Amino acid sequence: xxxxxxxxxxxIDPIKDQTIAVLGYGIQGNAQSNNLKDSGLNxxxxxxxxxxxxxxxxxxxxxxxxxxxxxxxxDIIHILIPDMVxxxxxxxxxxxxxxxxxxxxxxxxxxxxxxWIKAPENVDxxxxxxxxPGSKVRETFLDGFGTPSIVAVHQxxxxxxxxRTLGIAKGIGSTRAGVxxxxxxxxxxxxxxxxxxxxxxxxxxxxxxxxxxxxxxGYQPEIAYFEVLHEMKLIVDMVQRYGIAGMYRRVSxxxxxxxxxxxxxxxxxxxxxxxxxxxxKIKDGTFNEEWVSDxxxxxxxxxxxxxxxxxxxQIEQVGKKMRKMMWPDSxx
Numbered sequence: 634x635x636x637x638x639x640x641x642x643x644x645i646d647p648i649k650d651q652t653i654a655v656l657g658y659g660i661q662g663n664a665q666s667n668n669l670k671d672s673g674l675n676x677x678x679x680x681x682x683x684x685x686x687x688x689x690x691x692x693x694x695x696x697x698x699x700x701x702x703x704x705x706x707x708d709i710i711h712i713l714i715p716d717m718v719x720x721x722x723x724x725x726x727x728x729x730x731x732x733x734x735x736x737x738x739x740x741x742x743x744x745x746x747x748x749w750i751k752a753p754e755n756v757d758x759x760x761x762x763x764x765x766p767g768s769k770v771r772e773t774f775l776d777g778f779g780t781p782s783i784v785a786v787h788q789x790x791x792x793x794x795x796x797r798t799l800g801i802a803k804g805i806g807s808t809r810a811g812v813x814x815x816x817x818x819x820x821x822x823x824x825x826x827x828x829x830x831x832x833x834x835x836x837x838x839x840x841x842x843x844x845x846x847x848x849x850x851g852y853q854p855e856i857a858y859f860e861v862l863h864e865m866k867l868i869v870d871m872v873q874r875y876g877i878a879g880m881y882r883r884v885s886x887x888x889x890x891x892x893x894x895x896x897x898x899x900x901x902x903x904x905x906x907x908x909x910x911x912x913x914k915i916k917d918g919t920f921n922e923e924w925v926s927d928x929x930x931x932x933x934x935x936x937x938x939x940x941x942x943x944x945x946x947q948i949e950q951v952g953k954k955m956r957k958m959m960w961p962d963s964x965x
């Protein structure tokens with residue numbers, strides 16, 4: 634069984650006098666830095682000078698400085714900049730300013746696990762990874778609760794790395810819900826698998842294939858959109874709240890019987906074999922090498938070229954019209 638910590642198990646006192654530099658002010662950086670500040674911890678924000686987030690972070694009440702200066706002043710360097718720029722930013726701006734006994738902290742383990750960042754041996758290497766988007770991390774904190782996190786220590790030079798890890802987890806509100814111990818290896822491999830096989834890749838492909846099946850059979854695309862995409866959220870919300878069995882107990886009897894008997898027909902053992910192939914390519918580094926190589930060669934076009942195809946698909950064209958009908962004030 635995994636080790637779990639709750640709020641009463643953890644104190645922020647061990648890091649109360651330490652300076653935490655949050656590098657990056659995107660969705661996670663914004664949420665985590667504000668939660669840490671509101672928890673009474675000493676937070677500074679490191680950003681690219683002249684970047685769009687500089688004024689926003691200052692207006693939110695943070696002391697803002699360059700990434701290099703923030704790294705130099707920090708005891709804990711919490712790196713929340715995008716994965717694919719971490720290596721360069723670390724080499725150019727963070728590494729020259731890392732001191733013995735500092736902690737390098739992450740919310741995703743890829744840079745350490747795959748060796749994009751080569752950290753020194755005389756620092757702690759820790760991770761606090763919220764299991765939700767930054768908007769949720771902030772929202773639940775303000776509501777008096779929190780978003781669960783998984784936590785890990787990769788290198789414990791000071792012998793106080795776990796105090797630092799759990800202190801950050803408490804500071805962002807995660808221990809209110811609970812935090813679960815993991816490893817950097819497990820976080821990367823399971824996170825990427827989830828993204829590729831069901832959360833993003835698998836569910837998007839399933840929805841698109843379902844839509845095409847109905848439209849090619851002569852059904853109206855607007856009706857197909859409602860049935861295979863729009864109603865998905867209703868089911869996912871029930872699964873998240875009540876589990877898979879709980880979801881089945883809350884849908885119609887026809888939906889329950891049809892889902893239980895036909896689901897295994899369309900998601901079968903052949904699909905599972907393909908899922909295992911995807912997992913193996915994550916574990917052996919194949920996907921990492923492909924992703925890094927493609928990004929280095931093509932930049933954002935590494936994924937934008939696929940996005941262009943998706944944007945032109947009928948499900949997206951129909952979807953824009955349908956979403957405008959349901960949320961007239963929305964912008965895409």
